[in-house]
Amino acid sequence: MTDDAYLFLVDDPEPPLGAPVTAVGDLACLETPAVRAWLDAHGVTAASPGVRLLPPEETGAIPAAAEKLPVPLSDEELNQLRHALTPPGALARVEEELLAYRDCAGERDALLARATAAGVPQHRIVELTGEDARTVATAAAQGQHPTSASGPRQR
Secondary structure (H helix, E strand, C coil), rough: CCCCEEEEECCCCCCCCCCEHHHHHHHHHCCHHHHHHHHHCCCCCCCCCEEEECCCCHHCCCCCCEEEEEECCCCCHHHHHHHCCCCCHHHHHHHHHHHHHHHHCCCCHHHHHHHHHCCCHHHHHHHHHHCCHHHHHHHHHHHHHCCCCCCCCEE
């Protein structure tokens, strides 16, 4: 495995291997003399459908006979490339999971305080939630204060 991503040429972009360069966005490496010379030598542009890009961890999938060129990408460019390679359905599912996590995590402290107030021992809350014991203890202590947003207000 290498630390560089690779530009490579495919004769037939079906089935798709790698990402089309245009799907990744503006890449600084495309302006380098080495990449421009490589593209010119093969008679293609970065927008050609046969010009593809793979991140370092996937370069082993490039066919041995393919023309290829290692290119350094910034962390942001690598993230863009990996995003371009993610199937749209999979990306949507992960984003839904992240939203569900946000909704659940936003109520975490209130739930921990309610569990403690209901009499669930703190060690059992730790076992069930996987939360750190200090987190559970802190949430339980905050839930005992009358000014806590998670507990009922005293008059």
